[in-house]
Every structure is written in structure tokens, then in C-alpha cells.
Amino acid sequence: MHQERVAIFDLDRALFDAEPDITEAVNEVMHIHGLSHITRSEALCMMGDGLCVFAIRAFQLRGMAAGEDEIAMFKARYGRRPTAQSKLYPGVLQALRTLVLEGWRMIVRTNQTEELALKILRRLGIFHFFDAVYGEGAKEHRTSDPSHLEDAIARASLRSSGFSVMIGAHPADVLAARLRGRWPAEVATRSGHY
Template sequence: MNVGAGRRFRSPKAILFDLDGTLVDSAPDITAAVNELLAGRDLPPLRLDQVKAMIGGGIRKLVERAFAASGTPLGSALDEANRVMAPIYRRHLTGRTRLMPGVREALTHLHLSGIAMGVVTNKPQLAAREILLHFGLTDYLGAIVGGDAVTYLKPAPDALLLALDQLQVEPRDTLMVGDSSADVAAARAASMAVILLRGGYSQIPVEELGADLVCDSLFDLPSAMQTLQDAA
């Protein structure tokens, strides 16, 4: 675990989790959706590693990046491609998606500790809820906020603040757990502490993103929280 410096941390009353790359490895399903969309335009498929680098920013940004990577920038046709993608995306939510290491164990531990939990994601809210239901995680969560529930996606703080309003917890009593620069920026804008996990979808080493602490997986989350408290 790598600990950041200079930030005060206390035991949180709530923890907010990112979804893609944090709680679930959804890249294989997202790749299948992207390639179905591209096939409809007679474009060649993209590799898993290519699509993984495009995740973050919501479906519209994913579609834009996918066509750009295929050498076919959409321009004014982006709106139509995004409409076509919506039902395709919904068909590829749980077939190949898997939980990230330590998720069930961490959420069970936190639930038994009385810590409120929520998910904040740029994925559409119904899609996020379907994935969380599929894995039996919704009972742990007092808030699920998708990108279509707010005006501005992460890295804006809107989704985090809406989740906290639903949980009735203040930002100073909350920890954000994610895997990307957007999670760090959103947490900082909302005045929250933030822990990043290795093994997600960030194309920049997570150690360079300015989190309070970086750890290998959610198996490490309880000890990571204690480390931050001890260092405060």
C-alpha cells in the first residue's frame, strides 16, 4: 500500500465505490457491446485492451472513442450512434462481467461494521443496478447513482454529492474508493478522502493520481483505512 501525505483522515461513516474497474471487471462485456456496434457499420472489431483504455466518461464518450479508434470519427453522427448503442449496451451487462477481487468480502465486512455504502458511476443507472442485482450486492448499498442521474459526470462531484444526500452523510465523513483520475478529481471536488485500487482501467499508474492511498485490491481496504487513520 502506498500512502499519500498531508491529508487528515478519520474513520468514515460512509464509503462510495466506483463500479467499472473497482467493483466489477466489465471490460469484456463493454468490448462485446462496442464490437457489435462497430459490426453494424462494417467496421473491424477492437481488442479488449483497446476498449479498456476507452472506459470512463459514460457511453457517449465510449462510442466516440471507439469510432475514432476505428478511423471513422463520427462528428455530427455521434447522437445517432449513441442511440443505436443504448440497447446494444443493455444486452451486454452481465454475460462476461466478473467481480473484482475482494468485493464481496469487503462489502460484508463494512456492512457488519455499520458503514453506509453507495455506488457512483458514469454508467447509466439502470445498467448499474442490473449488474449489482446480478451479483447480489444491492442489499449492501444505500445509494446507487448513475451518470444519467446527474447533469455532470465524474470528474465532477455531482454523483458523489447526490449519493451522500441519499445516505444522509457529510463529505467529511466519507471515503471514495475507485480506480481512476476521475474518481480522485470527483472526491477532491467533494472534499472527500480517496483510495485507489490497482488493476482497474486507469491508463496512468494509479500511484501518480494523487490519492490518499493506493492498494492492491478490496481485500486490503480495511487495513488501508486503518493505515490512513494511523497516519493522520
């Protein structure tokens, strides 16, 4: 019997470089509050745990506590143009095409909201490669929670007994895969290898 193969991708820093647009959005809000902008290297160190956590860390770095208003303003600004400067990593498009040709089924599992994740995938021109998109709002979750791998697989109407791999650039991605008995694949990008 043919075993179904499933590739579960994180979104940011695994498929595309979200840092330029995230940094620009948070710096716009920083400017409003008279705070100095964060640098791209500072932003990269704070990414990976969702937009809310990123905003909290960015404001803390400049000595201010981010409240609900600052976080909402940042998320709204980023949500309006999440791919203005952000691009797919080199080789991603070819890798997705190859996986499809080899019979892999693919899912995106992210800590972005599903609405935002869908917008990003469509604007990057890769939405059609994926069987399902599973993000914040589908269920309260942490990225490292391994139950979400099974939820994402079930949502795509795929069998969880087949071979699957979690592809991400954050330690939480690797942890979730290992806790669920899945194969983790760490992605090395210009932001470093985790």
C-alpha cells in the same frame, strides 16, 4: 458521538470488470459498419468516462465518427447483457461484507444510467449492500464534479459531516474526492493503477 462512515464506490473497474461486455457490444456495432474490432487492451484505455464517450473514442480509433444511431445501438446492445461475461473483481464480495459488519454505509456513484447500474448490481448479487445508487439521470453531471458526492450522500439520507471515502479506478474519481475534501482510494485492477 459516533461518526458515520460512508464508502462511495464507482461501479465499472472498481467493483467489477465491465470491459468484456462493453467490448463485445461495441464490436457488434463495428462489425455492422465493416470496421475492424477493437481489442480488449484498446477498450481498457478508452473506458472511464461513460458509454457515450467510449463509443465515440472506439469509432474514432477506427476512423469513423460515431453518430447518435451508432451510440444508441451500442448502448442498447450493452444494456441488454451488461454482465454476460463481466464478473466482480476478486475480493470485492468479502470486502463489502466486511464493511457492512464494521458499520460502513455504502453508495454507488457512476456515470452509467441509474437503471443500468441497478440492473448490474442486481445481476452481480451485490445490490443489497448499498444504501443508494446515484447515476446519470439523477442530475446532469461529470464524474469529476465533486458536488455529486454530496448529492449521493444526501440521497442515501446520510450525514455529509461524517468520514467518507471515494473508491474508484479513474482519475476523475480521485479528483472529485479531493475537490470535496473526501479521502480518495484508487483501485488497482488488471487494467492498471491510475
